[in-house]
Amino acid sequence: MPRRDRVSPFLFVALFAQTAWFADRIFRLNALRFGVLGTARIARRIVADMQSVDAIQVVGIASRDPARARWYADQYGIAQAFDSYDAMLASDSIDAIYIPLPPSLHHDWALAAADAGKHLIVEKPVAMTLAEAQAIDQRCRDRGRQWLDATAWLHHLRTDRIRQSIDAGELGRVQHISVACSFFEPFQSDDHRLKPDLGGGCLLDLGWYAYGMARWAAGRLPVAVQSIGRQDRGIWFRSSSLLDFGDDLTATVNCAYDTATRKWFEIAGDQASIVCDDFTRPWPSKPARFWIHDRAGSAKSETFDGNQEARMLATFADLVSNATAAAAMNQQALDTQQILQTVADGIAS
Numbered sequence: 001m002p003r004r005d006r007v008s009p010f011l012f013v014a015l016f017a018q019t020a021w022f023a024d025r026i027f028r029l030n031a032l033r034f035g036v037l038g039t040a041r042i043a044r045r046i047v048a049d050m051q052s053v054d055a056i057q058v059v060g061i062a063s064r065d066p067a068r069a070r071w072y073a074d075q076y077g078i079a080q081a082f083d084s085y086d087a088m089l090a091s092d093s094i095d096a097i098y099i100p101l102p103p104s105l106h107h108d109w110a111l112a113a114a115d116a117g118k119h120l121i122v123e124k125p126v127a128m129t130l131a132e133a134q135a136i137d138q139r140c141r142d143r144g145r146q147w148l149d150a151t152a153w154l155h156h157l158r159t160d161r162i163r164q165s166i167d168a169g170e171l172g173r174v175q176h177i178s179v180a181c182s183f184f185e186p187f188q189s190d191d192h193r194l195k196p197d198l199g200g201g202c203l204l205d206l207g208w209y210a211y212g213m214a215r216w217a218a219g220r221l222p223v224a225v226q227s228i229g230r231q232d233r234g235i236w237f238r239s240s241s242l243l244d245f246g247d248d249l250t251a252t253v254n255c256a257y258d259t260a261t262r263k264w265f266e267i268a269g270d271q272a273s274i275v276c277d278d279f280t281r282p283w284p285s286k287p288a289r290f291w292i293h294d295r296a297g298s299a300k301s302e303t304f305d306g307n308q309e310a311r312m313l314a315t316f317a318d319l320v321s322n323a324t325a326a327a328a329m330n331q332q333a334l335d336t337q338q339i340l341q342t343v344a345d346g347i348a349s
């Protein structure tokens with residue numbers, strides 16, 4: 001009997017799966033749909049990074065000024081321009097909100113976004129005070145939404161490697177952490193960093209990185225903090241602190257608007273130390289790197305590729321799609337906020 005050629009049903013299934021895969025890749029059908037609140041300078045970079053992540057689609061941007069929202073949407077290839085922040089929060093076509101507003105506005109808009117059922121990435125500093133940051137955390141839990149602070153260095157591959165090195169005992173027993181973050185007043189006119197009512201000052205801005213790094217390296221809150229600081233024009237221009245994390249671990253932390261750009265840390269153990277000279281963001285045109293210095297003075301360096309912002313965003317999309325809270329990351333942010341408050345209170349008293 002002649003054999004009749006039949007198309008295998010498996011071929012149909014395979015073709016269907018492949019078409020669905022391509023459609024998903026091209027149209028990002030299952031992507032987390034982001035809206036951007038405001039037309040901040042940092043949003044330009046983060047929007048580009050979002051657009052590079054398959055699991056994310058940037059679908060809207062809102063501004064207090066409708067013409068500015070339209071201009072940004074056209075300029076950055078974003079489908080929808082919203083005439084107000086409230087209009088964007090009310091939209092059903094948006095799952096998550098990115099909040100790159102001046103610090104004093106983070107709290108209210110984060111609560112409003114969570115109340116509107118959105119997940120959120122909030123720029124650093126999360127808020128002005130620990131109570132505000134805790135309120136954001138609690139509201140997101142109440143609404144079953146995920147949140148993350150946009151502290152991208154924590155998501156770099158280099159950061160994972162440094163953690164691994166500490167945990168593997170390559171430094172021996174970690175005894176002291178030193179951190180410095182600063183830049184010398186390169187303010188744009190009208191910059192929120194100079195305005196007390198918008199949350200200006202180096203402490204919340206650069207201290208977020210510096211004190212946050214010490215907390216990250218220690219893995220816990222300090223038991224005692226001593227600080228000094230200098231104010232100018234109603235905001236912090238410098239702060240320096242000595243932190244005691246207990247169990248013989250200490251840290252010295254400095255952040256400032258009155259010294260040249262610095263973004264380095266040293267984690268010193270009794271066998272070796274790690275030095276990183278650009279931890280918040282790798283220097284332009286240089287690979288991310290760090291050095292391990294041993295007791296005899298020899299140093300070996302490691303370098304890393306990769307975009308820390310894209311990795312952070314992909315992690316967030318993954319957390320949302322798996323309905324997993326970013327518990328450890330949220331705790332790092334809350335602890336950082338608590339340390340900043342302790343420092344501010346300590347200098348003031």
Ligand SMILES: NC(=O)C1=CN([C@@H]2O[C@H](COP(=O)(O)OP(=O)(O)OC[C@H]3O[C@@H](n4cnc5c(N)ncnc54)[C@H](OP(=O)(O)O)[C@@H]3O)[C@@H](O)[C@H]2O)C=CC1
Nearest residue numbers: 038039040041042063064068100101102103123124125150
């Ligand atoms: N993760 C990182 O690497 C970085 C993080 N940041 C953080 O991102 C946030 C934004 O910083 P930056 O990009 O410098 O912000 P910008 O000053 O460039 O923009 C802030 C935006 O907020 C909106 N806005 C709403 N209300 C006000 C107000 N009363 N005054 C000023 N702006 C207002 C405006 O958008 P519109 O008028 O269109 O509504 C404005 O464009 C800060 O929290 C900062 O610390 C900043 C730089 C890098």
Ligand SMILES: O=C1CO[C@H](CO)[C@@H](O)[C@@H]1O
Nearest residue numbers: 124182183193205206280
């Ligand atoms: O987060 C940020 C990145 O670093 C800048 C300084 O270089 C900060 O001012 C900014 O807010």
